[in-house]
Amino acid sequence: xxxxxxxxxxxxxxxxxxxxxxxxxxxxxxxxxxxxxxxxxxxxxxxxxxxxxxxxxxxxxxxxxxxxxxxxxxxxxxxxxxxxxxxxxxxxxxxxxxxxxxxxxxxxxxxxxxxxxxxxxxxxxxxxxxxxxxxxxxxxxxxxxxxxxxx
Numbered sequence: 001x002x003x004x005x006x007x008x009x010x011x012x013x014x015x016x017x018x019x020x021x022x023x024x025x026x027x028x029x030x031x032x033x034x035x036x037x038x039x040x041x042x043x044x045x046x047x048x049x050x051x052x053x054x055x056x057x058x059x060x061x062x063x064x065x066x067x068x069x070x071x072x073x074x075x076x077x078x079x080x081x082x083x084x085x086x087x088x089x090x091x092x093x094x095x096x097x098x099x100x101x102x103x104x105x106x107x108x109x110x111x112x113x114x115x116x117x118x119x120x121x122x123x124x125x126x127x128x129x130x131x132x133x134x135x136x137x138x139x140x141x142x143x144x145x146x147x148x149x150x151x
Contacts, residue, residue, distance in 0.1 A: 007070050008070060008071070009059060009070055009071040009072065009073045010070070010071075010072055010073065010096065011073040011074075011075065012072065012073070012074050012075075012141075012143055013075055013076070013077055013080070014057070014074050014075065014076050014141055015076065015080065015141055016076065016141075017056060017057040017058065017074045017075060017076040019140065020074050020139060020140065020141055021057075021058050021060060021074050023113055023114070023115075023139055023140055024060055024072060024074070024139070025060060026113070027106075027109055027110060027113055028063055028098050029063040030060035030061060030062060030063060030072055031060060031061040031063075032058060032059075032060060032061075033058070033059040033060065033061050033071055036056070036057070036058050037055065037056060037057050037058065037059075037075065038055075038056045039054070039055050039056075040053070040054040040055075050077070050079070052078075052079065053077065053078070053079075054077070054078040055075045055076065055077045055078070056075065056076055057073065057074050057075030057076060058073075058074055059071040059072070059073050059074075060072045060073075060074065063098075064099075072096070083142065085142075086116075086118065086138055086142045086143075086144060088118060088119075088136055088144055094144065095136065095143075095144035095145060095146050096143070096144070096145050096146070097145070097146035097147075097148060098145065098146070098147060098148070099148055099149065099150070100147050100148070100149055101149065102149065103121050103133045103134060103135055103147045103148065103149050104121060106147045107121065107135055107137055107147055110137045110139075110145065110147070111137065113140065114139075114140035115137045115138050115139050115140060115145070116137065116138045116142075117135075117136075117137055118135075118136035118137055118138060118144060119135055119136045120135060121133060121134070121135040122134065122135065130150060130151070131150070131151050132148055132149070132150050132151075133148065133149045133150075133151070134146055134147060134148040134149070135147055
């Protein structure tokens with residue numbers, strides 16, 4: 001095990017980082033962690049391996065983990081490549097998940113805020129009798145988000 005390992009953040013690369021940050025703060029209660037980032041130069045190019053890289057964005061504290069919990073890092077890069085289509089079964093990053101009081105209500109709020117539906121709301125029974133109701137939606141930029149409620 002790597003000594004001192006602790007989960008820190010997940011990064012989303014955005015076309016419009018301000019709009020995407022507003023989506024996550026308004027709908028899921030994520031909180032801005034100062035300062036805004038705006039980086040460019042030789043060290044960023046060396047660290048990212050992207051010639052001419054520039055990035056701007058923000059960290060958002062994820063809800064439910066207090067003032068020192070992990071963050072969602074949302075950056076816009078220049079230059080920006082086109083993203084492949086949305087797919088829940090592509091290897092690599094799959095989705096963000098938020099536990100909510102009502103999956104149906106949360107789904108409607110996400111759709112009203114510019115997200116899209118990926119699948120239907122379903123309920124699965126787990127070993128021991130607990131049940132999880134969940135669905136996949138996307139944020140306005142096509143990143144997959146799971147909404148889930150346990151009973």
